[in-house]
Amino acid sequence: MRAIRAAAAALLSAAAVVAVAPAALAGEEKPDVTSFGFSVSPETVAPGGTVTLTSEGCEVPSVSVTSGVFDTVTLEEGRPGTATVDFDAKAGAQYEITFDCQGERGTTTLTVAQADTGGKTTGHDDRTQVAAHKGVKAGYGTVAASEAESDGLGVAEVVTGVLLIAGALGAAVVLIRRRGADRI
Numbered sequence: 127m128r129a130i131r132a133a134a135a136a137l138l139s140a141a142a143v144v145a146v147a148p149a150a151l152a153g154e155e156k157p158d159v160t161s162f163g164f165s166v167s168p169e170t171v172a173p174g175g176t177v178t179l180t181s182e183g184c185e186v187p188s189v190s191v192t193s194g195v196f197d198t199v200t201l202e203e204g205r206p207g208t209a210t211v212d213f214d215a216k217a218g219a220q221y222e223i224t225f226d227c228q229g230e231r232g233t234t235t236l237t238v239a240q241a242d243t244g245g246k247t248t249g250h251d252d253r254t255q256v257a258a259h260k261g262v263k264a265g266y267g268t269v270a271a272s273e274a275e276s277d278g279l280g281v282a283e284v285v286t287g288v289l290l291i292a293g294a295l296g297a298a299v300v301l302i303r304r305r306g307a308d309r310i
Contacts, residue, residue, distance in 0.1 A: 160232035163181065164182075169236060172211075173211055173238060175210070176211070179191050187203045192226070193222065195221040196210060218237075220237050
């Protein structure tokens with residue numbers, strides 16, 4: 127009987143954590159304020175287009191800029207740099223761009239517009255000319271996917287972990303109680 131009470135208490139505790147965890151985690155969100163300035167220009171670009179990346183006020187000579195839509199760029203001594211957006215970037219999607227100054231990170235978004243064909247065609251079938259792709263970039267995606275990856279665990283991961291731990295503790299209590307009852 128005690129094992130049932132212990133398991134019920136563990137499940138109720140897990141339910142309480144599930145109910146409270148999203149609210150607690152939502153309160154942890156902070157505005158993206160950094161001690162250094164950064165920008166991306168233009169904020170909307172077509173696939174294959176070029177963006178200018180700038181950073182000011184970082185005390186180290188280089189700032190690393192990463193995104194799932196272009197290769198990593200290192201800005202040296204406050205000078206601007208450029209990045210070419212992947213040709214296979216999804217039109218209409220927003221991608222997170224992260225500026226890293228000595229471990230301090232600031233993020234902004236880049237919107238990918240519809241591709242500009244420029245009237246170029248190939249051969250006799252009038253298809254748009256497409257440049258070669260750079261290759262696969264695993265682990266990156268849209269803003270929603272990147273936010274979950276960039277700052278640690280998301281709500282779903284925390285809730286799943288709490289439920290697994292609570293279930294394991296409940297099962298352990300039940301097994302220990304049964305083992306003790308069998309010995310008597």
